Amino acid sequence: MAEMLYQRDVYGKALVELGKKNKDIVVFDADLSGSTRTSFFAKEFPERFFNFGVAEQNMMAAATGLASCGKTVFVSTFAIFAAGRAWDQVRNSVAYSGYNVKIVATHAGISVGPDGASHQALEDIALMQAIPKMNIIVPCDGPQTREAVIACIDIKGAFYIRLGRPKVPTVENKGKFEFGKAQVITKGDDVTIIACGIMVNEALAAAENLAKNGIKVRVINVHTIRPLDNDTILKAACETRGIVICEEHTVIGGLASSVQEVVAENNPVKVLCLGIKNRFGQSGSPSELLKEYNLTSFDIEEAVKKVIS
Amino acid sequence: MVEEKDIKHLEEKAKQIRRLIIEMLAKAGSGHPGGSLSATDLITALYFSVLKHNSKDPKWPDRDRFHMSKGHCCPLWYAVLAESGYFSVDELWTLRQLGSILQGHPDRRTPGIDVASGSLGQGLSVSLGMSLAAKLDKKDYRVYCLLGDGEIQEGNVWEAAMACAHFKSDNICAILDYNGFQIDGKVCEVMNLEPVAAKWKAFGWHTMEIDGHNMKEILSAFDEAKKVKGKPSIIIAHTVKGKGVTFMENVCDFHGRAPTKDEAEKALKELE
Known part of the structure; x- marks a missing residue:
């Protein structure tokens, strides 16, 4: 644990x-x-x-x-x-x-x-x-x-x-923090999950489950939103079939927007975003809210399946 | 004791600063003459008689700090900086041009300017930060901050006013350029500030009221502020918007309009 x-x-x-x-x-x-x-x-x-x-x-x-x-x-x-x-x-x-x-x-x-x-x-x-x-x-x-x-x-x-x-x-095996350098935590060439903050853990849980179904997921922790590590993102866009981006933030102007800009300008691939979509928050326990706003590992798994379908 | 000849010298200097303001604004074709001219005597006295600074060493750690919170009056700041030798007077003719070190509102690219301003209401807070640094480093430099009267309608100013008193920032001297006008008209009609002095007093400030065009009163107020212990000081300077150019005085239009070539010529004649 x-x-x-x-x-x-x-x-x-x-x-x-x-x-x-x-x-x-x-x-x-x-x-x-x-x-x-x-x-x-x-x-x-x-x-x-x-x-x-x-x-x-x-x-x-x-x-x-x-x-x-x-x-x-x-x-x-x-x-x-x-x-x-x-x-x-x-x-x-x-x-x-x-x-x-x-x-x-x-x-x-x-x-x-x-x-x-x-x-x-x-x-x-x-x-x-x-x-x-x-x-x-x-x-x-x-x-x-x-x-x-x-x-x-x-x-x-x-x-x-x-x-x-x-x-x-605590996220294990992510390596040393380097400002502006994204961390590739799991290797995989089927789909990429790009996440930041608490969504990294959800992404890793999703990747683990997907591996059981034979889907190899590359999980990238983009801890630095600016300056963005374009190289690591573009490499993933080239080497995998699609990208799922997850953030505990509106999908406008955050990690999702930034990653999509880089990908769209350089190497368009299929992208799905999990984040807050035109809604305010509300009261509830953190886990209830993550579920309500579709930010669980289960939601990520579904998104990954959709990307490669 | 200030001597008569020092007063005369400052008055002459102020006239020269006013000329530079008019010339620079006419050349730029836009900018804010009214509030630059109303605060000219205050800031001239500050830079040429009060402030501990060195234009050859703008980053001298022990220098007194000045921050122009009402950033739109930077033509005044640029003129005193040029006259003090921070950069060549010729730079003034590049005001507001692409690539100039003299931006439309204060910016760090200008030698002698430490912090940008222009969005009203933040400068007293910036000054408070500088004053805390002096206390932390046990240095005795002082911090001066020029506020506009319309500006103090901003809530941020009163957050800062409360904090300066709370932190007993007796190394701060604020100067309020109370010329009575803001862009939309008379301050008392747009959003009345009165009773101004009582407000600052209630916030815990040592409060002085002076004629902001009288050099003797200006110098003695700066002097009095230095002696105050345990609380910040504010000089509420009653001024005339557009002071020194009769057709600009108390004319709201000149808050944010540069003089035309003809107007500038007429103004410069008055300032000979």
């Missing part, structure tokens, strides 16, 4: 670890430090932690000002507020000026669960991807969260790292 971790726990611990080594790391939160786990850093380094209260716009622009003076600023709140409420500040201050502001947004996606639609960011990747030069990472599990947070420090500029709320199983 795979280890289950909260990505935000891992994030909070990574911040503390980084804060010890690097005195220029400063952390901002907007009254959600307990949930985002920036509270770990606040406890260890109170002088380098600033709580902005429920005022995300101010927080984002202030992060830019602080980063302009040479600091690396991690800014956390829920994804719906980071990407939605403060979008103009993220565009015009954070990204346009391009300093080291690393937005780590938690509680993204439908798996937020019972809080319902207002708190389920299903369009945050699209909002961030529309902004030039915004680097975007969607780690698939706990350990990858740590790798992404560490990696973003050495790369200049603005980042958006998307984390979920629930515990997620």
Whole structure:
């Protein structure tokens, strides 16, 4: 049984670890430090932690000002507020000026669960991807969260790292995280499944079942949405008969859109997308919601069969 | 004590800055003269008498920071930067042209500009970030931020106002260019701000009100702000939109319209 971790726990611990080594790391939160786990850093380094209260716009622009003076600023709140409420500040201050502001947004996606639609960011990747030069990472599990947070420090500029709320199983045998380089987790030449975030586990479960029926699936974890690893995607488009893309996000402007652009422009193959389709979220348990919105391994299996039929 | 000759020097400098603003806008054919001219005396005094900076070393870590939150008035910023030696005055004639270091709204490609602006309401937050950096690094540089009166209708400004007081950012001095006009008309008619001073006071700020065209009052307000401990300061500067060019003064049209060639000639005559 795979280890289950909260990505935000891992994030909070990574911040503390980084804060010890690097005195220029400063952390901002907007009254959600307990949930985002920036509270770990606040406890260890109170002088380098600033709580902005429920005022995300101010927080984002202030992060830019602080980063302009040479600091690396991690800014956390829920994804719906980071990407939605403060979008103009993220565009015009954070990204346009391009300093080291690393937005780590938690509680993204439908798996937020019972809080319902207002708190389920299903369009945050699209909002961030529309902004030039915004680097975007969607780690698939706990350990990858740590790798992404560490990696973003050495790369200049603005980042958006998307984390979920629930515990997620650790994905095994995926290899070392390399920014901008997709991970081919299983080999296969029949169909490709491209996924990010918690959908990687669902994809692997689907692949395992399909293998029993003799369908060999290549599962690719595209943890970096920007810059997108076009080469790995195109290689899969060439070598397999079709692609199923899965993301816990609207199919507009996220992973699905980006992969389809690359494929359509270079090597059109049959593509099916599993994601949120023109719907708001709603209350429910994460597993109920994943089922309701057709984001389970079963849905992926069906899509794979459809692609090769 | 400020000497009479220093005041005279600043007044002359301000006149020169106004000339550059008019010439640059006429050449560009678009831009915002009204609010550039109303804040000219304030920002001239700041750059040529108050601000600790070095145009030969724009990234000097200990420099005072200035951020123009009302970014549309960047012709003023560009003129003082050029006059301070950050780049050649000839660059001013490229304003708003493709490939220019002088964009229509402030951008980091301009030497002397640290953070982009233009989308109103964010600059006081940016300044707060700079002020926190000074405190973290135990440096004594100060942070100045120019706000427009129409601009403070943005909610973000009040989030920042609350936070600056909360973090006791006494190294921040905001300057409100209260010229009374915004694009659609008089500020008091579009969206009344009054009582402005009481609002800032209630948010925990040391609040001063001055005539924003009186050099003596401007310098003494900057001086007073430096002495305030434990809270941020704001200078509410009562100004005249389009100040210095009679046919532009208090004329809303010149908020966002550049002078024509003829208008520019007429304006420059007044500013001789």
